[in-house]
Amino acid sequence: MGKSYAIFNQKGGVGKTTTNINLGACLARKGKRVLLVDIDPQGNTTSGLGLVKRELRDTLYEALTMEEYDVHKAVYHTETKNLDIIPASVDLSGAEVELIQILGREILLRNVLAQVKDEYDFIFIDCPPSLGLLTVNALVAADGVIIPIQCEFYALEGVSQLMKTVELVRREMNRNLQITGVILSMFDGRTNLGLQVVQEVKRFFGNKVFKTVIPKNVRLAEAPSYGLSIVDYDPSSKGAKAYKKLADEFVQREGR
Ligand code: ADP
Ligand code: MG
Numbered sequence: 001m002g003k004s005y006a007i008f009n010q011k012g013g014v015g016k017t018t019t020n021i022n023l024g025a026c027l028a029r030k031g032k033r034v035l036l037v038d039i040d041p042q043g044n045t046t047s048g049l050g051l052v053k054r055e056l057r058d059t060l061y062e063a064l065t066m067e068e069y070d071v072h073k074a075v076y077h078t079e080t081k082n083l084d085i086i087p088a089s090v091d092l093s094g095a096e097v098e099l100i101q102i103l104g105r106e107i108l109l110r111n112v113l114a115q116v117k118d119e120y121d122f123i124f125i126d127c128p129p130s131l132g133l134l135t136v137n138a139l140v141a142a143d144g145v146i147i148p149i150q151c152e153f154y155a156l157e158g159v160s161q162l163m164k165t166v167e168l169v170r171r172e173m174n175r176n177l178q179i180t181g182v183i184l185s186m187f188d189g190r191t192n193l194g195l196q197v198v199q200e201v202k203r204f205f206g207n208k209v210f211k212t213v214i215p216k217n218v219r220l221a222e223a224p225s226y227g228l229s230i231v232d233y234d235p236s237s238k239g240a241k242a243y244k245k246l247a248d249e250f251v252q253r254e255g256r
Helices: 016-029 044-048 060-065 092-101 108-114 133-141 159-172 192-208 218-226 238-254
Strands: 003-007 034-038 083-086 122-126 144-150 178-185
Touching: 003 016, 003 133, 016 034, 016 044, 016 083, 016 122, 016 144, 016 178, 016 218, 016 238, 034 044, 044 218, 060 092, 060 108, 092 133, 108 133, 133 159, 144 159, 178 192, 178 238, 218 238
Parallel strands: 003 122, 003 144, 034 083, 034 122, 144 178
Antiparallel strands: none
């Protein structure tokens, strides 16, 4: 049975999507069967892996909203072996409002993923930068939460709200939800600020913080425009090495 993780931080631009794509790709390279789920209406994981949103007939939107829908129709293979994706579509932006009418609106994604969970080792859900119904669906469907934090000023801003949301979902809807780990991203070792933020985040989250820190690396920002993960775009870059190391640490931690 696969394990699912919500990559969650309601702040935008902290490295959620970059982590989703590249941690996923590195685990797939290690032979793990990985499914990426794009529940962010912006669809950056979808386009970052080379899928063209307006050309897709079956997406997560159909899977969430249609009754008795076979999710396999919305699963696409990527350029990377063992790496599959359920893409987002623009329709997803309307879903936040549409779904409010539906009974069991918080457990839609959990039910969708139940159809494919035993076909994968790891499922990663790329959350939107908000605390709305789509994010709640991700947290309800997840076994663990992965929190990327950008190494910059105000890094911990919003973290107490984030933890409250996780706590609420755990109490009301998903009692086994764990904080899997915190990933420090976009680290710039040349500044004192970067180092200070690392210390501060470690004080707050203790051993939940992954030892592997993701550096700022322009190749990571370039890769999505080619529709490739970093290991396919530039495997010798600092960014690729960091995500490979993170994948090793991840497997070790999760014991899979
Ligand atoms: P989020 O999904 O949390 O909004 P993204 O992963 O999309 O964040 O990252 C925000 C921006 O920063 C994107 O343009 C991305 O390419 C870039 N980026 C992410 N991680 C790095 C990194 N380690 N080094 C350089 N640029 C990065
Ligand atoms: Mg994103």
